[in-house]
Amino acid sequence: MTEILEQLTSEGEVPSVPKVVGHKVVEQPAWPALKDAVERIRVWQAKDGSIDFTAADAPAAADAERAVAEVVDAVRALAPLLPHDAAYHTALVEDLRRWAADGFQVPDFLDSLLAFQPAADRRDGLQHLVVFPMYTQNGNPDRNLEAVVLKMVWPDWLAELERTRYDNPLFCGITFEDFTAGYDTNSAVLFPETIAVREAPERFSWGGIFCDREAARFRRVTAAAVDILGLELPEDIAAMVHDQKRSEAAFVLWDMVHDRTHSHGDLPFDPFMIKQRQPFWMYGLEELRCDLTAFKEAVQLAREGVPQARDVQYAVLFDRMFRFPVTGERVRNYDGLGGQLLFAYLHRHEVVRWTDNRLSIDWERAPEITNQLCAEIETLYREGIDRPKLVHWFKGYELVATYLAPHPGSTWAKGPDALDLSLPPRKLVDDVLPDEFPLSMFYEALSKKLKNVIASTRGITADTAERVAA
Template sequence: MRAASEITKLDLPADAASLLEDQSLAERTFVMWDIIHDRTHMRGDLPFDPFMIKQRMPFFLYSLEELRCDLTAFRESVKIQRGFDARLAAGEELTAVEEQMRSTGKLVQYAVIFDRIFRFAITGSRVRNYDGLGGQLLFAWLHRKHVLEWRDVELSFDWEKVPDAVVELGDAIDQLYWESIDRPKTVHWLKAYELVSSVVTPNPASAWAEGLPREVLAGPPKGYTDLVMDDEFPLSMFYEALEKKMKPVIESTVGITASDA
């Protein structure tokens, strides 16, 4: 995160910067995020086995599921923070535990955004990298909502508008899930692709982007998955440049544990 902010000339808010200096604070933040994330796999309008065990599906379905759980953690953290902020504004005093929940709720929001767009998007290979695609999707969504800007070779966020924009993406995925309970599996796949490709540009050689042949549409699900490219959604020019500069930093962290940090 420190390297990414320096490379992109991102001016970190003071509370976000605190995550870089305090390991225990970072650990507590990620624990809160992860507890909500893992629980979410079994909650909500799920049109499939929440852990998708032994199911062969296009990798972008896994992207949406992991991102759905992250954005649920984000949404719940916004609720927690805003709820306590409202109490403070009304003149109430918070207990030490409540204040910790309030401050950690805000940090979870930073963690989800920065880990997703700076680490997930450019780690691993480009072969069906569903976590990478989730990071790309979040970045592109925020850019299209004009709450993230890359201008004059500098990255900036409109932090006042970020929470609602992120929650809006989570709502779009939740709506897809809710509608897909009444749909055949392959139609759910097509609608999921429609959502992702409306934000992240597909590979120009993509059969899915062009429109699957009628014989594939009328055939078994295997035909659908066989035509998904390994890198169905290539990196944007922004990420191609960022990946080259971040690669040594990312590789240097391999094998590091909390006790090493």
């Protein structure tokens, strides 16, 4: 074993010392040192997270070992600021040491993943230093080493709603303090299932969503869409679009209710729909169902005087109608499909009107009709419990196709007689077109006008959004 690797095993556990009040992790000299070491390691890694020292551009093994030693030193230097993460940082050092000692094969950070328990202490403002080999959803698809400093968002009003009404003990509302390159992307989540481990745990114990990135992205795209479409906003909603903290509050409430909805309601088995191969419109309906449930709950909460609830309603409407349909590739874009469906439903029921090149919204009827769409999807799910899988898929298709025109070349649009029903349902997914429900002319035009704005939200945070606004 080299001297560098011996250094990784020479120190004991991260000491548990009193928290240094008023000291942010990102303000410590060890944080840029940690970032620099992680960034060097990232470029050496293959897609699976390993380092192939036989590759033409591979580093010397000693260089990789030295970089890991620097990460370990930085973690130990920063750990006293974070005594609540002592067990995690101890396991993290051991996982880093083992990865280096084993020759930088496919990383396995299961032990440190199991030790990281942010949902067990959701105090508002609590910092965490997180280092894992992982892919970033909607960001980097490779399992590279990443480092992120985050802060918990758990104000008293949200904690009370979770305790009394929307039990979701695994949910973590979080904001960015700083991050490495994998998060300089469109990713706004920190999920344990993205982390490289030897085997998946029986169950995950937390999930984090960056409400600051969601809010900043929402504000920039919504402001641009409102300007392009000539939409007149009520004064209080216009104020929310221009207020980062207020928007963050709306998103953390939206996310908490959305997240728990995946396992609530009259659902077929496997409500997350991850373990089975399905047509992408079924994923789209599930995500839209969760968003519209958050909308429905927000309508009720607003009646009860919860101040963040009205903001949630318009965050759902605007993000779903303006950003989702024109963001990302058109290949199996299930979130985009849900946004198209919401707009088309509201347009069909004359809640939204596109006349004289201006968009108008019937603000009084919007809650009623949006809840009506939610009820149609809930009925689809409830009746789906008694249907075979393939019939359920067709019923989902019929619901979407009632409001969105399928591609003229679609096999599924021709009905069951056009498909080889002797095949198992998962094989029939191959007959789904990559863009089964193309954009309408309205969205084709909006996409061209918004594409640069949407591209500018890559890697956005609250700080960068405010600097641009200034």
